[in-house]
Amino acid sequence: MLGEWAIFGIFAGAAATLQLSFSFIFLRKFDKNADGEIQVDEVPSFMKITQDMDVNMEKPGYAELSILNLWRCFVEAMLHSFCYGCLTVFSLNYMIDFIMLRDRRYAYLVACLMIHMTCMFMCKFATNGIHVSTSHAIHFFYYGFGYIPLVFFSRRPEREYMVVIAALFLLAIYIVGRYISMPYYPGIQRVCRLYEYQLSDISVDDNHGGVWKLKSTPSVRFWDGEDTSPDEESWNVSPNEISELPSYRQFAKWAFTCPVYEIMNTHISSSFTIGVLSGTVASLFVGHSGLFNAGVVSNESLGFSVLIAALVVLVIQGNGLYGRVENEMHSRTLGKFRPKTVAFSVAIMGAAAVVIHLEPISDDHPVITYWVGFGVLAVNLLLTFVLSVWAKLRHRDFHAQEEERAEA
Numbered sequence: 417m418l419g420e421w422a423i424f425g426i427f428a429g430a431a432a433t434l435q436l437s438f439s440f441i442f443l444r445k446f447d448k449n450a451d452g453e454i455q456v457d458e459v460p461s462f463m464k465i466t467q468d469m470d471v472n473m474e475k476p477g478y479a480e481l482s483i484l485n486l487w488r489c490f491v492e493a494m495l496h497s498f499c500y501g502c503l504t505v506f507s508l509n510y511m512i513d514f515i516m517l518r519d520r521r522y523a524y525l526v527a528c529l530m531i532h533m534t535c536m537f538m539c540k541f542a543t544n545g546i547h548v549s550t551s552h553a554i555h556f557f558y559y560g561f562g563y564i565p566l567v568f569f570s571r572r573p574e575r576e577y578m579v580v581i582a583a584l585f586l587l588a589i590y591i592v593g594r595y596i597s598m599p600y601y602p603g604i605q606r607v608c609r610l611y612e613y614q615l616s617d618i619s620v621d622d623n624h625g626g627v628w629k630l631k632s633t634p635s636v637r638f639w640d641g642e643d644t645s646p647d648e649e650s651w652n653v654s655p656n657e658i659s660e661l662p663s664y665r666q667f668a669k670w671a672f673t674c675p676v677y678e679i680m681n682t683h684i685s686s687s688f689t690i691g692v693l694s695g696t697v698a699s700l701f702v703g704h705s706g707l708f709n710a711g712v713v714s715n716e717s718l719g720f721s722v723l724i725a726a727l728v729v730l731v732i733q734g735n736g737l738y739g740r741v742e743n744e745m746h747s748r749t750l751g752k753f754r755p756k757t758v759a760f761s762v763a764i765m766g767a768a769a770v771v772i773h774l775e776p777i778s779d780d781h782p783v784i785t786y787w788v789g790f791g792v793l794a795v796n797l798l799l800t801f802v803l804s805v806w807a808k809l810r811h812r813d814f815h816a817q818e819e820e821r822a823e824a
Contacts, residue, residue, distance in 0.1 A: 420521050420573050424582065427525050432589050439593035446598055453600040456636040459548060459607055465812070466545070466673060471609070473628060475751035476676050479811045482749045483611050483628060483671035484546075484679050485742045490554070490667075492682040493546055494561040497535060499685035500542075501565035502692055502770070503800060504534045506793050509570050509773055523571040528563065528582045532590070535562045542681045542804035545674050549604045552594045560587055565692075570776040604672055605632050605658050613669040613741055628671060628745065632658040668739055677807035679749060680758075684799055687729060687759040691766020694728045695721035699771050715782045718771045725767035726760060733759050762799070765792035 418426075444450075448458055469481040476482045508517060508527050517523040535558075539547035550558065563583035566572075572579055594601075604610070610632040635657040662670060698721040703712030710716035733756045736743030747755060772781060772789035 418521070420575055420578055423521050424525070424578060427522070427582075428585055431586065435589045435593045436596065439596040442597035443599075454598045454602060456602050456606050456634065459602060466608075466675070467634070469673075471611075471630075471673055473745065474748055476749065477752065478677050478680070478807060479813075480676050481673055482676050482679065483745070484674040484749075485671045485738055485746065486667040487738050488742065488746065489546060489672070489674070489682075491737070492686040493543065493550070493554075493558055495686035495689040496543060496682045497538065497558050497560075497562040498564055499688045499692075499766075499796075500534045500538050500800065501531050501562040502568070502689070502766075503793070503797055504531050505565045505568050506769060506773055506789075507797070509568070509777055510790060510793075512571055512777065517571055520571055520573045524566070524569060524573055524579045525582055527566060527569050528579075528586055531562050531566070532559070532586055535559050537801070538562075538804075541808045542685075542800065543678050544808065545608075545678050546682070549608050549672060549674075551603065552591060552598070552601060555594060556587065556591050559590060563587065568770070568773045570773070603661065605661060606634055606636070608672040608674075609633050610658065611671045611673075613671075613745075626741065631655055631670075668742060671745070675811050676749065677804075677811055679746075680753060680755075681800070681804055681807070683750060683755055684758060684762050684803075687762040688766040688769075688796055688800075690729055690732065690759075691725040691763035691768075692770045694725035694763070695767030695770045696774065698724040698767070699774055703774075713771055713775045713781050713785060715784050718768060718782075718785050718788065721767040721771055722764050725763045729759050729763035762796070765796055768792045769796065 446454055446458055449455070466481055472480050472482055505527060508530065511517060512523075516526050547555075560583075563586075566579050566583060569579070609630060611628045612631040613626050614629050615626045633655055699712050699717040702708060702710055702714070702717040702720050708714075708716040708720070736746075738746075769789050769792045772785050775781070777786070
């Protein structure tokens with residue numbers, strides 16, 4: 417019988433061979449002019465779809481284009497990835513007796529692969545604009561946060577540190593593969609329009625006397641699939657492309673163009689993550705403090721976790737993490753979709769979902785805790801996976817309809 421290290425060695429060899437082989441294949445696909453560098457015209461079709469869309473900052477529709485703060489994007493993208501990892505691990509825990517998950521020697525490898533595929537889905541559908549706009553280095557953290565929920569996986573190997581090794585290995589070969597297939601990937605300022613918050617001479621009561629102004633426009637645009645310089649009349653009035661991004665200290669006052677449905681997707685999933693983290697801390701506190709004389713996985717810890725998650729998300733939504741100006745801008749961007757109500761509801765579901773997974777699921781656990789966790793997990797799978805696909809397809813249809821109206 418093969419040991420854990422032998423199985424991991426076979427897995428690592430196969431995964432590295434496939435990943436690196438496909439990276440060289442995709443290099444030929446992405447680097448169309450074979451100059452060893454990804455030019456803006458070789459970036460996936462996101463820019464072609466959004467370059468002519470109007471930016472609406474006042475309660476835009478789900479398929480429209482608005483702006484997302486750089487700091488919020490970075491933080492919520494990580495929480496978004498963590499959420500997708502949680503949904504994957506929680507689902508696998510409910511299927512722990514499935515034939516591919518019975519053996520501890522390789523069950524964790526299946527979980528790692530499933531998380532990796534989930535993250536690929538996330539970049540393709542849920543947050544494709546954010547995916548296209550961010551660098552390889554950011555993707556290291558982006559995918560890395562997706563593996564953290566493996567701490568909730570109930571069928572870990574005898575040598576538990578191998579879970580960390582497997583996750584880091586997959587993450588490493590993925591990032592190496594990105595550098596091979598997309599060398600010298602262009603920065604966000606070459607792909608998206610950038611906005612900066614500036615004080616205004618005109619008093620704007622609901623935005624603290626300032627406005628978000630367009631500060632950078634990509635120097636390349638597309639016509640019928642070909643790139644041209646921005647000498648068209650409609651772009652002459654636009655600001656030039658900035659040579660480099662401002663320092664990280666200024667990110668709170670900078671934003672980039674992003675489809676509203678992606679902003680909503682990260683809002684939903686980051687709220688779920690806040691609920692998971694709050695629920696984890698609350699349940700562990702209940703179980704180890706003797707409060708209510710209840711265990712970590714119990715109906716009492718479930719109720720306490722939901723309460724704590726509700727309080728945490730109310731504080732975050734009320735005060736914001738990125739300053740009042742950004743918080744108000746974000747609220748207006750999602751104004752049609754009741755962002756505070758959504759965050760409150762999803763955070764509660766995150767707290768309810770995690771409790772049953774803090775220990776390996778068994779018949780000794782309360783039935784209510786089990787089925788509540790299962791139910792809210794099913795709801796969040798619909799909110800993330802199904803809603804993401806529907807929203808992206810709707811966004812494409814909206815763009816196609818705008819083009820037809822323009823041609824008419």
